[in-house]
Amino acid sequence: MKKTAVRTSALFVAFAFLLSACTQTNSGPAPTTTTNPSPTAGSSNAIPIGIALALTSNVALLGQEGVAGAKIAEKYFNDKGGIDGTPIKLVIQDTGGEEAGAINAFQTLITQSQVVGIVGPTLSQQAFSADPIAERAKVPVLGASNTAKGIPEIGDYVARVSAPVAIVAPNSVKAALKINPNIKKVAVFYAQNDAFSKSETGTFQETVKEQGLDVVTVQKFQTTDTDFQTQATNAINLKPDLIIISGLATDGGNLVRQLRELGYKNIIIGGNGFNTSSIFTVCKALCDGVLVAQAYSPDHVNEINKTFRTTYLNQYKKEPPQFSAQAFAAVQVYVEALQALDKKSEISKLPLAQLRTELNKQLLAGKYDTPLGEIAFTPVGDVIQKDFYVAQLKVDKDGNNGKFAFLK
Amino acid sequence: MDITLFVQQFLNGLSIGSIYAIFALGYTLIFSILGIINFAHGALFTLGAYFTYALMGEAFGLNGLLANAALPVKLPFALALILGSALAGLVGVAVERIAFRPLRRKRADSLLTVVSSLGVALVIVNLIQYLVGAENYTFPGNTYGNLPAAINFGTAEKPIPIRTVQVVIFGVSVVILTILTYFINRTKYGKAMKAVAEDPITASLLGINTDGFIVLTFFISSFLAGLAGTLVASSVSIPGPYFGIAFGLKGLAVIVLGGLGSIPGAVLGGVVIGLIEAFVPADYSAYKDAFAFGILFIMLLVRPQGLLGRRFVQKV
Amino acid sequence: MTLSEALASEFPTYRAFFMKPPIPLLEIKELYVNYGGIQALQNIDLTVNAGEVVTLIGANGAGKSTTLRAISRLINPRSGQIVYQGRDITRRPAHEVVQLGIAHSPEGRRVLARQTVLDNLELGAYTRSNLAAVRADLDRQFEIFPRLAERRLQLAGTLSGGEQQMLAIARALMSRPKLLLLDEPSLGLAPAIVLEIFSIIRDLRATGVTILLVEQNAKLALERADRGYILEAGRITLTGQASNLLNDDLVRKAYLG
Amino acid sequence: MIDENLTTSNPILEAKSLNRTFGGLVAVNNVSFTVNKNEIFGLIGPNGAGKTTLFNMITGLIEPSSGQMFYQGEEISFLRPHLIAKAGIARTFQNIRLFGDLSALENVTIARHIHTKSGFIRGILGLPPAPSEEIRNKQKALELLDLVGLSDRAFEKARNFPYGDQRRLEIARALALEPQVLLLDEPAAGMNPSEKNQLSEFIRELRSQFNLTVILIEHHVPLVMGLCDRIAVLNFGKLIALGDPAQVRTNPAVIEAYLGSD
């Protein structure tokens, strides 16, 4: 009689397992379809590329931008004939904002959807968690928005197209000095609960010191904060000539707005988190003049960016944000590496494991002309990007139309 | 401390505190009547802001089901604010019907009600995201007409700027506090509401429709949530569907500090936490939240009824 | 409601002279109430005629308060009927029953401790809209209960037990009830105050209020009542004229010590 | 003050000038009395007179505002409830506080707590003496249920018991503590006259069988008069009379405050 409870619980465990097993069989061999299938996506021999980004949770916005870029890439390259006639097919899995969600998405993509490679995940913290899974399974991963230190070092199969902050950040400080050579006092703000902002601010502060400038205060905030009155007045009291903000678009934009409303008139530099047009919806007209160093500029002159930008503009009625461009570039790297590989040995004949390994080697070796400009990879898998940009936000008076204007 | 800086931080504290206070007023109102924490309050706060935004005829983004949708009307801010808050109030009433009343009927453990309210919060937040995406939205720049962006409480040489919208919020919290206090302590219906709070059985014996008052309480509380959400959003934009959730946790600290169920306590608690945060030295600003919650923890151990709350005595 | 019923309910004199036999003000038929798993009331039949004082006698837990709570609709019967002025109120919500003219001064007084005496009394008149009449009634209560007048702005929780009991009764009267349910008005009160309260009950009766009284002090209650019911373990075991019950041997033995 | 000339040489419980106020309201006002071993001691008075407050002070649920309480010569005024229970004072509650969701058997077994010694590790691993203790406890509990006539309902949930049975179960639970002193708070409430008579008999039996001292609060005057050796009468928190039933019955103060004058 004592066994009843144990037996029952064992039954429940079995039931739970069964539940997941059933759903797996239900989904059958047909792998996940994208939510926006391209014309050729139905064909069974399409090459699956995994997209593991956040579509839900509080980082959903970033993930949604990435997915938009990747989908444009899918259509663009399939329209151009795919890989020697074989189309690619994006398999999109939501990672949510959690580490576990990223791992689950990776697992599903690797074993169930049998993808050749993965683009993602959204957050660096998620990458630290999920990338080792791909590494162990020997599946290439391209980070499209992971900029924290140490990501490519996770393993041989991990690379990224998102330039790490250390490279991008200094450009904007130089641009600011070009606009106002008399800058002396600098106030620095950063979001201390955001891994990316935290490492970015380090780079900013080093750059400021290298330029012989004086950091008068470092103010911390959280990405979930909304009110910055205290930090802002603290900084303004010290009369800085330049304020550098490392944060995400919403909190950063809010901070800009409150700084301006409280009477700060000098130059503001925004970090990489400002690289999205959603910044305009936060600070509207008050964003005007903010400098942002970019890994991407919609104004970049090359053929592929022109097409990308036009497509994006047509579809979403606004300039493509950096995360979309980076996701596009990541898909492009896969496509072009697959094409190159296909020329050496027909990829449809390669077993999946070998294809993944070969693909990883190939993609690290190649050079790509992407909407980001020309990129290549270091042996460890970090991106080598030729062009960086400093843009100044230009917003019209009523705050409804904003764009990133290129500084050169 | 330099006097200008002191005044500046003091006013900053008041302005932060007034945001907490305006959030906490409706939050604590429910507790005072039903003795439960309504975790969905943060979600209704968010919802109010979205309603007002929509009523002003602004368009939504691209990532939800309602991509690019906009209402055909363009209401002025004040009107949209009232209507949007009223809509939030109605949603609050629906929430009461669906998630609270069945549990009350069963005389369920109040902790179950807390969990149910968490479920509601999850539904509302994700429904918003499902419908209009995770984008941030900002009210049009002319929301407050031609008022200056900030008001200087200092001199020209030693400015003490406070953002106008913060002053508005502070004013509105004080007005709401006054109206609520008057309504509850001076009017027949307020007194009836207090009777429902103190002893629903006695209240019903006096001919007071307790269910009706509970619905009314939810409406007022959710109306205030929507109002607060809109005002705060007009100050800091709507950063996304999770907007109110962070306030929910902080609001918890505020109302416990002030005294669960005490309406002046909500304002006092908000102001106290606002001031504490403002006076946390810049070097330790990262620990701001730890201060608030640390104080909450200690407060609970030392004086669980809060600054202005009443002590509950268990009858043996 | 027929015209004669309406007249009867509004004008006791009409009822007294023109309607025979008098329709009962309150009639309980085959009432069963369950509390948790326990049968608290079983097959209760009870009638209260207009103008009467009827008392319920019984041990603790016999179901006296439960009967009152069923009438004022604080609890739901499992089956049976409660008919008041000819209409079935078995499923009406509690606050509507007050509007129909039933006031309940509950067990343990249940004054609103955090509100003033005045607020308590005003809330007693919550269902009424004629403010002038309410004011007049308020003055009347202060006349009947001068101690309450002295303490009108004091919080009810600070009153002594006897004062709280007076407040509970006065508050119930503020709704101008046709039927007053009084639950243990002498509970925990000093004898002098008990007598005071019972003299008030007698006065009330003279003004035409019908009273259903639950009382621990059986002797006192039966002396003041017209009729009585004896409840034992949720059942009515005996009923009759109060004077007869007072002289009943069994009753004397069980309840009159 | 009450003349304490009845004090014998064998006190088990002693209250010395106990006071308790609740926010200005004096619930118990300078009450002193002594309960002798093996006595059945009645506590009567109108509702709100402070009887239950006194019980709560004896069992440690509330602390006296001032004054002292001695049990077998040792002060227990500020001991926490579980220590008082451990010392040998068990009680029932006016509003019945059974563990409603648990069976009658479980209710009684729980009260064997202080007579079980095996702790966490032994208990979990089932090392001796835990298993034999568990078996003994269960037997003891069943015996007690049998004693109060509930053994055939041992596995039913306590909340489903009728009122009178719940009172009986509470007594069985209190007895499981193997107390020296048993406090009964209105044990006859809700019982009909014949049940009340049975209860009197039962309490007397308990006293002799377990060598108990019983203190009881009861409203039903015939029962109290017939059962108790001595009776204390409280009114408005004050002790207005103390003595044997005959003394109390004729005490004019008691007649005025409680029994009512004819």
Added chain:
Amino acid sequence: MAGFLSTYGFLIVSMVMGALLGLSLYLPLMTGQLSLASPGFYALGGYIAAILSTQVFKVSDGLYPIGLVLLEMSIAGVVSGVLGVLVGIPALRLRGIYLAIATIAFVEVLRVLSLNLDITGGAVGIFGIPQPFLTPIEYLWIVIPLLLMSMVLLYRLERIRLGRAFTAIREDELAAGAMGIDPTYYKVLAFTLGAILAGVVGAVSAHFLNTWNARQGTFDASIVYLTSVLIGGTRTFVGPVLGGMVFTALPEVLRAIADTAGLPLWLAQFLRDGRLIIFGLLIVLGTIFFPQGLVTPDLFKRRKDRKSQS
């Protein structure tokens, strides 16, 4: 089967850990205390394992020895236990919603600390945590014995003096005191046992997730586990185990259902993006219709009683 295990290996282990965390919340609940502190101890345990394995033990190449993982688990358990006692003694004087709020505050304070301290790696957290196994599914070697041990422990607990003391306090703390049971002692004991379990699971989890940061074990996590316990059942340990598993798996199950061929597009879309809406609805419906949770002791008892009576 191999494919299934490698796809769902991570999820299966997560489910077992979900069950364990459910139990850690269930333990204080056995004495009627709603504590939401478990995620705090979980986070603490994770940091202990992360710091020990990356900075103290530093095993260079190859697989990380399982012995060290077990050592980390023990250390995490001890530290959590000590902290549990220190927090529990003052906090458990509070009841109901007040205790819940106090524990929320405790978790938030821990979170802010871990976000700011150097040793916890700030916002980035600690990454590159070494692996004792090649594949996630192998973690079952650790978590299944842990779960079985916990379940056996709780099974026994519910049947001995100690468990009865817990139950008595849950049913009526005051009456329990009058029965000679020291409520403070047993409440702190139950709270501490829950803390230890959460800490131990955190230690495993740090390895399992490869990285550890301040986003682990937050208020949100409390809610998920609370939900799983309340809906699973609060009257027997089987409830939290079942609830923890189902609620951990639910998002993934919904995801898999969304992938089912032949579903209308809008439905698939809703299942995929609206998962959390469904989750929220389940919480509301669960609390209303199954206030004692899905698994109640009556499910087992009815049969048991009949047998022992015959």
